[in-house]
Amino acid sequence: MKLINDFEEILVNDEQIQEACERLAVQITKDYAEADCPLFLGLLKGCHPFMSDFLCLVDLYHTVDYMDVSSYFGDNKSTGEVKILKDITTSVTDKDVIIVEDIVESGRTIKKVKDLLLFRGAKSVEVVTMIDKPSGRTVDLDPKYVGHTIGDGFLIGYGLDYKEMYRNVRAIGTPKKEILD
Ligand code: IMP
Ligand code: MG
DSSP states (O other), rough: OGGGEEEEEEEEEEHHHHHHHHHHHHHHHHHHHSSSSSSEEEEEEHHHHHHHHHHHOOSOOOOEEEEEEEESSSSSEEEESEEEEEEOOOOOOOOEEEEEEEEEEESSSHHHOOOOOOOTTEEEEEEEEEEEOOGGOOOOOOOOOOEEEEEEEOOBBTOOTTTSSTTSSSOEEEEOOOOOO
């Protein structure tokens, strides 16, 4: 795959992605065994590869919905602003909701979504993310279910984009400097 040549360093490889999907699916299947049809809420567009791989391994009756909440706007720096571009189409009243994310950095995006869901009457709201980048946290919100924790730096791959590209690569890593402008 030629896209992989644009990576400087791979931090999470295909095998480690698979291991995290299996581990998180087993844990969540166990934790929600008594829940009444939880809702998995994917945050577009980054949730896409993780959500489909991970949900195939979750052995629970559940429903799925999506929101598009943007704070990056295609660049490699956060604007600090969080906008709802697409809202959910189903009710969350009395629902156990699990937000599915590619990465949690500042935490502003999931904090905003979590507060909104609780305001709308969700019974519980937890977060599952493939990548946690706690060094970038600016709000008091830690995801309960984490695939891999990594340090500083801008990442691409497996949902994480640079200018909407590289989301489909089944590896997560840093981009080569020459592809960034
Ligand atoms: P937060 O609100 O700062 O936690 O960031 C949330 C969103 O910013 C994520 O869902 C990603 O879409 C995007 N984001 C954060 N860090 C990165 C990165 O390293 N690469 C690409 N996108 C990122
Ligand atoms: Mg995202």
